[in-house]
Amino acid sequence: MTKLACFGAGRIGQIHAVNAAQHPDLDLVCLVDPIAGPQREQLAARTGATLVEAEDVFADDSIGGIIIASSTDSHAGLLLSAAETGKAVFCEKPISLDFALTAEVAQQVEAAGIPCMLGFQRRYDRSFRALKDRIASGAPGRLEQVVMFSRDPAPPPRSYVETSGGMFRDSSIHDVDMARHLLEEDIARVYATGACLISDEIGAAGDIDTLMITLTTTSGRMAQIVACRRGPMGYDQRLEALCANEVLTVGNQPQSTLSISDPQGCRAAPPENYFLERFAQAYRDEMQAFAALLRDGTPPLAGIRDGLEAQRLVEAAVQSAQSGQAIEFSPDWTPKAKG
Numbered sequence: 001m002t003k004l005a006c007f008g009a010g011r012i013g014q015i016h017a018v019n020a021a022q023h024p025d026l027d028l029v030c031l032v033d034p035i036a037g038p039q040r041e042q043l044a045a046r047t048g049a050t051l052v053e054a055e056d057v058f059a060d061d062s063i064g065g066i067i068i069a070s071s072t073d074s075h076a077g078l079l080l081s082a083a084e085t086g087k088a089v090f091c092e093k094p095i096s097l098d099f100a101l102t103a104e105v106a107q108q109v110e111a112a113g114i115p116c117m118l119g120f121q122r123r124y125d126r127s128f129r130a131l132k133d134r135i136a137s138g139a140p141g142r143l144e145q146v147v148m149f150s151r152d153p154a155p156p157p158r159s160y161v162e163t164s165g166g167m168f169r170d171s172s173i174h175d176v177d178m179a180r181h182l183l184e185e186d187i188a189r190v191y192a193t194g195a196c197l198i199s200d201e202i203g204a205a206g207d208i209d210t211l212m213i214t215l216t217t218t219s220g221r222m223a224q225i226v227a228c229r230r231g232p233m234g235y236d237q238r239l240e241a242l243c244a245n246e247v248l249t250v251g252n253q254p255q256s257t258l259s260i261s262d263p264q265g266c267r268a269a270p271p272e273n274y275f276l277e278r279f280a281q282a283y284r285d286e287m288q289a290f291a292a293l294l295r296d297g298t299p300p301l302a303g304i305r306d307g308l309e310a311q312r313l314v315e316a317a318v319q320s321a322q323s324g325q326a327i328e329f330s331p332d333w334t335p336k337a338k339g
Contacts (some may be wrong), residue, residue, distance in 0.1 A: 019287040031051055082109075120177045148225070150174070169193070193321055194210060
C-alpha cells in the first residue's frame with residue numbers, strides 16, 4: 001500500500017482524494033490546502049487524511065506519491081518538488097499556463113524518471129475507450145475525421161475566467177488531447193477561431209466563450225473541435241469518428257435511461273449535469289490507473305509528455321485565433337514569446 005498526499009481540497013481535489021482514500025492499494029495520509037475553511041476540514045475528516053503543509057509532504061520519505069489537484073499556478077512548483085524528492089505524481093492538467101515553464105517542468109520530470117500521470121480523464125471514460133479500442137481493432141477501417149462537441153451547461157463566473165488561462169488552455173486542452181489520442185499522428189496544421197457571443201462578463205475579462213479548432217495531420221486527416229461555454233441542453237460531450245468502413249459515435253450520458261412517450265411525443269432525461277457527474281467513472285478509473293502505476297509500473301494512458309504536447313497544441317490554437325491565420329505545426333514548434 002502506497003502512502004499518498006493530496007494537494008487541493010476544491011471540487012476536483014475532493015473527487016481525487018475520496019477515490020484515493022477508497023482504493024485498497026492506496027493510503028491517503030495527508031491533505032494540503034492553504035485555504036482554511038469547512039471544505040478542507042470536511043474532506044480531511046471524510047478521508048482520514050491529516051492536514052499538513054507542503055514542506056511536510058516532501059520531507060516525509062514514507063510518502064510515495066502525490067496527487068496535484070490544487071490551483072493551476074501551483075502545479076509546476078509541486079511537480080518540480082516531486083521530481084527533486086523522487087515522489088510519483090498524478091497531476092491535473094495543465095502543467096502550467098506558461099509554456100516555457102511547462103517545457104522546463106516536463107524536461108525535469110522526465111530527467112528525474114519519476115512515475116508521472118496527467119489528468120486527462122476523458123482517456124479513461126469507458127465510451128471513449130471503447131471507441132478507441134474499436135478503431136485499434138482495424139474493423140472500422142482507417143480513421144479519417146474526428147468531430148467533437150464540447151459545451152458547458154452555463155458560462156463560468158468572471159472571477160474564474162480571470163485566473164483560468166482562457167477557454168483554449170482551460171477547457172479545449174481536453175479536446176486536443178483526445179484528438180491526439182485518437183489520431184496517433186503528428187499534427188501539421190492548426191487553425192482556430194473564437195468569439196465572445198453569449199457572455200459580456202467573459203468578454204470583459206478578455207476571454208472568449210465560443211470557439212472552433214481544426215487540426216490537420218501530416219497525412220491530411222482532420223479533427224474538428226466545436227466548443228462553447230453554454231449548452232442549451234446541458235453538459236454536451238459528443239464525439240463522432242468517421243472511418244473508412246464505419247462511423248463511430250459517442251453520445252451524451254443521460255441522467256436516467258427513462259423515456260416518456262405520449263401523444264405529444266417522446267421525452268428523455270437530460271445529460272449529466274456537468275463534468276464531475278459525467279466523468280465520475282473515468283475519475284475512479286484514473287485512480288485505479290495511478291495505483292497500477294505505483295504498484296507495478298503499468299504506464300498510464302496520459303503522461304507528462306502528453307501534457308506538454310496538448311499544451312503546445314492549445315498555444316498554437318491561441319496564436320491562430322489571434323492572428324486569423326493557420327499555424328504550420330511541427331514537433332519542434334513553440335509559441336512566440338510575449339512582448
